[in-house]
Amino acid sequence: MSQQPDNTALRTALWRALHVQIDAQPPILKDEIGLRLIAPDDGWQERPDMKYTKRLRASIIARARFIEDLAKEQIENGICQYVILGSGLDSFVQRNPALASKIQTFEIDQPSTLEWKQKRLVELGFGVPEYLHFIPVDFEISSWWDLLRKSKFDIHKRSFVACTGVSLYLTKETIIQTLRHISGLTKGSKLAMTFYLPIEMLDEEDRPSQERANKGAEEAGTPFISFFRPQEVVEMAIDAGFNDVKIISTKEMQALYFKGRKDHLLPASGELFLLATI
Numbered sequence: 001m002s003q004q005p006d007n008t009a010l011r012t013a014l015w016r017a018l019h020v021q022i023d024a025q026p027p028i029l030k031d032e033i034g035l036r037l038i039a040p041d042d043g044w045q046e047r048p049d050m051k052y053t054k055r056l057r058a059s060i061i062a063r064a065r066f067i068e069d070l071a072k073e074q075i076e077n078g079i080c081q082y083v084i085l086g087s088g089l090d091s092f093v094q095r096n097p098a099l100a101s102k103i104q105t106f107e108i109d110q111p112s113t114l115e116w117k118q119k120r121l122v123e124l125g126f127g128v129p130e131y132l133h134f135i136p137v138d139f140e141i142s143s144w145w146d147l148l149r150k151s152k153f154d155i156h157k158r159s160f161v162a163c164t165g166v167s168l169y170l171t172k173e174t175i176i177q178t179l180r181h182i183s184g185l186t187k188g189s190k191l192a193m194t195f196y197l198p199i200e201m202l203d204e205e206d207r208p209s210q211e212r213a214n215k216g217a218e219e220a221g222t223p224f225i226s227f228f229r230p231q232e233v234v235e236m237a238i239d240a241g242f243n244d245v246k247i248i249s250t251k252e253m254q255a256l257y258f259k260g261r262k263d264h265l266l267p268a269s270g271e272l273f274l275l276a277t278i
Contacts, residue, residue: 005113007220008165009088010038011049015057016064018050024263029065033091037120055206056213059267062253063194066273067162068092070192075099079189080157084108085144085178086166089117093132104131106153108144111136145181156186163193168217168224175226176236183241183278191242191276198227203269210270233274242276 013034020027022045044050050057071082071092080103084090087107093100107114114134121128128134135151137144149155161182167175182191199210217224228236230247237245250269258266 003112003115005038005089005116006110008222009109009113012060012165013038013089013091014040014044014050015053015060018045019057019061021045023265024261028061028257029068031064031091031095033094033126034089036124037089037117053209055266055268056209058258058265059250059253059271062257062267063164063271063273065257066248066253067164067192070190070275071160071162072096072099074160074190075103078158079103079160081106081153081159083148083153083159083161085161085163088113088165093129094121094126097129101129101131104133104152106133106135106148106151108135108137108148111138145178155184158187159185159189161185161189161191161193163191165194167193167195167226167228169222170226172226172236176240179237179240179242179276183276185278187278189278191274191278193274193276194271195228195233195274196224196226197270197272198229199270201229201269206268206270209268230272233272237274237276242278244275244277246275248273248275 016031017035082105114136
């Protein structure tokens, strides 16, 4: 295929599969759909970005499980629409068809990633059901919000919006604009969005890996731009128009999903969640 997914989308999907294969049972999240889509060469588990990034892998697994739990809860509470901003190779629809068929899901990402994903879903027999909508966006020249509004999305229906692994690449001004757009959804809609702490706020053991990640992102032409302290995230959300706002820390993620694990798997300390309700 001429198009290929974003490298971050590939790596994240492979981390989810690697967790199922090599970490202690039961898995925090069982997701090997991305592995099937990617069909990597033999030996992919030995890649440096797989083999030496255990705490980062744990962070990805924790946030994926957290979002999935929220999505299921919101669907049971009657939301009609699920928006995944920066969807990558997300597989919620494929793994949860009974729940997904109750709502409309909108996956928003770069055209190359979504085109490739759609082809692979068809090739593997998953198909693209009528309740799954792809919104391809070139973020440098187009507004994801405008394109979403022009799709089958209904701004007057309650929605759950998930945005993980995206804020790092956006300016503060763009993040504020994104929050303002989402806060304009109908009352009762909910946002879950990840933010990243400044390096001086990380646990000592996580700082070297974050420095390597920063350097790698810079060399790849996709530098990390935005890091925030928790209170700054809260203030941005309130200023944007959200009412019920709270932060979920890495420590809280550990308590939710990692207690008593035999493999002592723990997430890195750099990520926090903003939960906000309109």
